[in-house]
Amino acid sequence: MNRAFPRRKPGIWTTGDAWVWLSTAGAVITVLMLVGLVGLVSYNGLSALWPHQLAQFELVDGSKALGELKRTDEDMHRIQIKSGNRDLYGIDFRWIDDVNVSNRSFPENAWALERLEHGHFYGFLTNMNASSASIDGDLETAFAKALKTMALKREELNDLESELASINTSLESLNLELLDTVDKDKRTRLEALKTEREEAFEVLRVKVDGFRSELQSQYVTMADCNGRTKDIPLFSILRAYQPNSMSVFSRTGLYLSRMLDLLTEPPREANTEGGLFPAIFGTAMMVLLMSLFTMPLGVVAAVYLREYAKEGLLVRIIRITVNNLAGVPSIVYGIFGLGFFVYGIGGTIDDWFFSNRLPTPTFGTGGLLWASLTMALLTMPVVIVATEEGLSAVPKGIREGSLALGATKFQTLMRVVLPMSSPGILTGLILSIARAAGEVAPLMLVGVAKLAPKLVVDQQFPYFHPERKFMHLGFHIYDVGFQSPNVEAAIPMVFVTTLLLLVMVLGLSSIAMVLRQRMRTKYSGGAF
Amino acid sequence: MVPPYFVQESLVDRKTRRRIQIMDTGAKWMITLGGIAVIACMVVMIILMADVAWPLFKQASATKEHQAAFVAETVHYSFDDYFERAYFLDESGLLTVTSIPENEVVFQRELRSNARIMSAHANPDHVITCVWDDGTVTLESIIFKTEYDDQGQRSTRSNHETVRSFGDMGTGEAIAMVQDQSSVVVQETENGLAVHQVSMTEDLFGDIEETSSVEDIGLPGLIAFDVSHDRSQLVTAQTNGQLTLWALDPDEGVAVSGSAQLSGAIHDLTFVYGDASIAVADDHGLGIWMPLNGELLEIRSLKGHTSAFQKLIPSRRDKSVFALSSSGSVSQIHATSEREVLEIRAPFPLSSFMVNQQGKGIMAVTQGNQYWFWRLDNPHPDVSFKTLWLPVWYEGYPEPVFTWQSSAATDDFEPKTSLMPLLFGSLKGTFYSMIFALPIALLGAIYTSYLMDPKWKRWVKPAVELMAAIPTVVIGFLAALWLAPRLEDRVPAVFMSLLLVPIVVIVGMTLIQKWGKVRLGREFYWVMPLVALGVLLSLGIGEWFQQWMFDGDFRLWYFETFSKGVDQRNCLVIAFALGFAVIPIIFTISEDALSNVPAHITAASLALGATPWQTLRRVVLPIASPGIFAAAMIGFGRAVGETMIVLMATGNTPIMEWSIFNGMRTLSANIAVEIPEAPVDGSLYRILFLTALLLFVITFIVNTAAEFVRHKLSKKYKQA
Structure with missing residues (x-):
């Protein structure tokens, strides 16, 4: 390389080649980690819903085992299957040693049932008592038909x-x-209304109970691979299929319908x-409500900092503070939300407006509104920083042009600067949404629930209930993966949730990054 | 602000112009107000958290509620928790209950006729041990029944009941404790104590068997004694400074279970709530003693009080002890926190005092039979700087420790709220993750910013930025449920890869370069398979190494060698997972710093004949080093405060060990774990706010430092 000093070829550490390779390794490892994580989640998430074949093992001791193949343990020479039938076996998973297996087959007529409770059932159809539908000839067709009618009736019941x-x-x-009314006349009227409603309720309840028990009286008799029979109410079967005799197309159809579900x-x-x-x-509602708070406030703060405040020590301190707040741990925002929004403001609202419901809190407990406000605070720095970037990207000449034409500062801001910096604002919004959708720790303190009985929007007046607790994809991952009684059976579900969340967050972030890139190239060239 | 003199009158009339001007000024004010409000809102955050945490350290206060006179000399008096009823017991055995503010007699009863009370001792729950001059010991219970009427108005009814009466006793001071049929009476005799124990046990056939024993213990110069609430322990003090703890058992009798010799004179002693430790007042102050392996040890002490304590009364709610000093003031001292929470003084010295059941009120006698009532406000006596940050010798522990255990099943549990294990956990996790993340992120940033083909850089940089957006709950879930079980039996392989991956890369690349030139910027075509090879190789060799060195199971070997287990969710997993979260941040920021180094500087270096690496090493890195430092600081701040990953992928056990094979509990995860259990405004709730504030301050300082450094740096570029 260096002709002037040809005596000795320098070593790889002198030229720095070794360091170059090591730094290459650093970049490669980073990228591989990302690709690995996305790949892992995609593979597991996508395959979780796929209808797998049912393998039947004949064991040396004469018994059989039927189930989905889960994984093989090469070291221990054993196979794990998901045997389902939790109501019969008590467990979902089972290890089978290779030495104990005498035969392995994929019986065509094996059924897989998705049920309301006790997980899947894997087994064979033996008999059916469907009330009216007489079983003419083919049991399987009758079963399929009965399931269809049951689905309709289930909707009716719902x-x-x-x-x-x-x-x-x-x-x-x-x-x-x-509770609130003191007026006698009004009380009697209300009480009359109440008894009337109570009667209607009772009548309907009897009807519903009758209908439900009628539905539950129809059942199908299934047998597991060892011939143990089990009567399963048709009512509790959500979906039934024969995975081993399905074509790829029907498999895909089932897969898609599961995904829709x-x-x-x-x-x-x-x-x-x-x-x-x-x-x-x-998640969507929380993010939406959060945007309503964080957008205007964040933009106003950024406009103030960039356009109105006089550049000086104070503004510098504020800017550093805002930057720093982006780095404050999210749990700190959570505990602040708990102390300030939930117990502080929420408690006061309860004292003033909902005192008749106390001690049951209405706003004085975690809920969608408080979660959104907390998240708005948490993502505010993101919006401020991105908006400021957008504002600063607008060339000075354009502003001056507008002012020179006689527009006031506010007019310049509204008609020229803000529209031009809208990609920056949008970037901030999208980034804040992505952050809020993925953040879980603060939500655990201010209103997320493992199972919310009612949605925050429904048909009851006032149709939107921001005080209610809500469910969240990120918390769902934590809850199902770590707090559920049967973690192993839950893992496929967690992977699906993870995939969904990841697609959402990464998708949003990508859009934001593309927008930001466009904005940078648009203005970097010059004035226009 | 721009005078609209360019505008023709015909286009914009005066009215419109005025409107526009008003709009402009209005908007200016609104935006300024809004902007400042948003930013002020963030300052409010700090203030609020500090405001919630602050009462922990506030001195308690006492407010004088009432003052009342009572005619006769009393042997005992006390009052209820609502400050509504006081009762007095005089020498003749007359019990008088008065209403507190009005000072009217609401109930009066002569407990016994023809007998006088020699002495009285207060048991918990308004039960009094009375010793009568005819050698009878009785337990008298004063009952306050609280009732609510239709309007929700509270009224109190007073009553009295003699719980138990023991005949044929002495006339010395006595403490009697009763539960069901079993009882203990400890009475002072001429040369010591007499211990009467009765126990009733029901055998299999339902017959009740009574065991009773009377034992005399010789204790010359007895000063004070106390019996524990569960009747199993007795503690005595003598004039020679001898402190003795006795075990009481109806079958086995009385036996010494620990003793100590104090240098000064003992004035009084009492069991602290929970019966696990004893408070002893002596010339030097107040000491907390605890039996340990047959010895009595002074585990904590409060020295330096101006005058010695004469009389001690334990709180029945927490580990506080109330003490009357020789100067006539009453102090509340918390046994765990060693804090003198408050001191009450009256214009005249107090001669005796009583504490109500909740420990929220004090009634004391001053001269002229004047009774004063104070209401106490002492919400957090159990927290002090020492309990949070210094080792504390807790009840039942062999030595002072840092430990976090905030709650237990029983009421008399001593909460252990040292923040040290949590801070330690945060720093430990951060330390290991930074060891993992820093080299990878920095090397990666260096490569991406300077050496990588720009065509590829356009993709890698956004990819890493995208990596920063991955929700931590996803990383935590994969780390805990996917990675941890897989890493568990491949520990040697993990350590092997630290060594093998770089070696494979360097050796492999040297060989490849011998064979042909690798184009600059395209090294990663080759390095990528080499890294994969290195990982696979370390998996294989690690497994073989495990078979060879550790008999096929590293965890078992480690346990047998160091007698410490390898947790499944350990710091290896944390290093990887937290590293995953931190790498993109360090990567992006340091990449920016490196890319921002002006091109003319590097061009000059290259033109002088330096290799790209030499240019990087000698020119670019020094210039960008403040930015890289800032990146590391921001990464550190993020790792310290990260919650979901550590919550999911550590065992959340608050231990203080540097071992990489253990988990830990961090400040942030602790908040998530404990806040659902913390009653609002309780000590734990406020401590959690304090930890949040601490986290806030740590990250704020770290980030400000980083921001400052970065600011300096960007100024430098502008000059260049």
Whole structure:
């Protein structure tokens, strides 16, 4: 390389080649970690819903085992299967030693049932008592038909039950009103209304109970691989399929329909089965409400700092403070939200407006509103910093042009500067949303729930209930993965949730980054 | 601000102009107000947290509620928790209950006729041990029944009941304790104490068997004695400074279970609530003693009080002891925190005092049979600087320790709220994660900023920024449930990879370079498979090493060698997971710092014949070093405050060990773990706010320092 000193070829440490390679390794490891994490979550999340084949093992001692293959342990020479049938076996998973297996097959007629409780059932169809539908010939067709009718009837029952629930809530609000009312006439009127509603409730309740027990009387008899029979009410079967005889297309169809359920259904069985709809909805509502607070306030603060405040020590201190607040641990915001919003403001609101419900707190406990406010505070620095960046990217000449044309400062701001810096503001908004969607620690203190019985938006007046607790995708991961009684069975569900959250957060962040990049290149060239 | 003289009158009339001007000024004020409000709101955060935490250190206060006179000399008196009823017992056995503010007699009863009370001792729950001059010892209970009427008005009814009467006793001072049929009476005799024990046990057939014993203990010069609430212990003090703890058992009798010799004269003693320790007042002050392996040890002491304490009364709610000093003032001293929480003085010296059940009120006698009542405000006597930051010798511990254990099943539990293990946990996790993250992030940033092909850099940089957006709950979940079980039986491989991956990369690249030139900026084409190879190799060799060195199970070997277990969720996992969260931050910020070094400087260095690495090492790195330092600081701040990862991937056990094979509990995770259990405005709640404030301050200082350094740096560039 260096002709002037040809005597000795310098070593790799002198030229720095070794360091270059090590630094390459640093970059490579970073990228591999990211790719690894995304790949791991994608693989596990996407495959969690896929209908897997059911393997049947004939064991040396004559018994059989049926289930989905989970993993093979090469060292110990054993296989783990998900045997399902929790109501029969008590456990979901089972290890089988290779030496004990005499035969392995994939029986075509094996059924997999998704049930309301006790997890999946894997086994064979033996008999059915469906009330009216006579079983002519083919048991399997009859079963499929019965399931279809049952699905319709289940919906009917759901409608009735929600009607029941709405009567119940109106009764509750009547009770609260009664507590407040002193006027005698009004009281008697309210009481009459109350008895009337109570009667209606009772009538409907009897009807619903009758309907439900009628539905529950129909059952199908299934046998597990060892011939143990179990009567399963048709009512509790959500989906039934024969995974070993399915084509790839029907598999894909099932996969897609499961994915749809995931996005639209509420969870079941302590959140380990079913859908994620309340969590998705809760996350979206929280983020939306948060944006309503954080956007205007953050933009105003940034406009003040960049356009109105006089550059000086104070502004520098404020700017450093804002930057620092972005680095304050999120749990600190959480505990602040708990002390200030929940117990401070919420407690006061309860004292003033909801004293008749005390000691049951209305606003004095964690809820959507407080969570959104806490998150707004937490993401405020993000919006401020991004907006400031956007404002500073607007060239001075443009402002001066506007002012020279006679516009006031405010007009310049509203008509010229803000529209031009909108990519920056948007970037801040999107980044804050991404941050809020993924942040869990503060939410645990100010209003997230493992299972929220009611959504924050429903058909009851006033239709939007910001005091209610809500579910959140990130907290769902923590809760199902760490607090559920059967963690191993829950892990696929956690991976699905993780994938969903990751797609959401990374998607939003990517959009923000693209926007920011565009903004930078747009103005970096010159005035226009 | 721009005078609209350019504007033609015909286009914008005067009215519109005025409107625009008003709009402009209004907007200016609104924006200024809004901006300042938003920023002030953030300052409020600090103030509020400090405000919640502050009462922990506030001195307690006492307010004088009432003053009342009572005619006769009393042998005993006390009052209820609501400051509504006081009662007095005089020598003749007349019990008088009065209402407090009005001082009217509401209940009166002669407990016994033809007998006089020699002495009285206060048991808990308004029960009095009375010794009568005819050799009878009785337990008299004063009952306050609280009732609520339809309007929710509270009224109190007073009554009295003789719980138990023991005949054929002496006339010395006595303490009697009763539960069901079993009882203990300890009475002072001429040369010591007489201990009467009766126990009733029901055998299998339902027959009740009575065991009773009377034992005399010789104790010359007895000064004071006390019996524990559970009737199993007796403590005595003699004039020669001898302090003795006795175990009481109806079957086994009385036996010494510990003793100590004090240098000064003992004035009084009492069991502290919970019966695990004893408060002893002597010439030097107040000492807290605890039995340990047959000895009595002074575990804590309060020295330096102006005058010696004469009389002690324990609180029945917490580990406080109330003491009357020889100068006539009453002090509250908390046994755990060693704080003299408050001192009450009256214009005249107090001659005796009583504490109500909740320990929130004091009634004391001063001259002329005047009774004074004070209401105490002492919400957090159990917290002091010492309990938070210094080792404390807790009840039942062999030595002073730092420990965090905030609650237990029983009421008389001594809360242990040292913040040291938590701070230690935070720093430990941060330390290990920084060891992992710093080299990777810095090397990566160096490569990406200077050496990588710009075509690829355009993708790598945003990818790493994206990595920073990954929710920590995702990282924590994968670390705890995916990584931890896999890492568990591959510990040697992990350590092996620290060594093997760099070696494989360097050796491999040297060989590849021998074979052909690697284009600058494209090294990663080759390094990527080499890193993968290094990882695979360390997995293989690590497994082989484990078989060879540790008999196939490192964890077992470690446990047998060091008799300490390897936790599944240990610091290796934390280093990786927390490192994952921190790497993108350090990477991005230091990459920015490196890229911002002006190009003419590097160009000059390269033109002088330096290799790219030499340029980096000698020119770019020194210039960018403040920025890199700032990156490390910000990464540190993030790691210290990270909550979800440590909450999920450590065992959350508050231990203080540097071992990488243990978990820990951090300040941040502690808040998440404990806050659901913390009653609002209780000591624990305020301590958690204090820890939040601490976290805030730590990260704020670290970030400000980093920001400051960065600011200096950017100024330097501008000059360059």
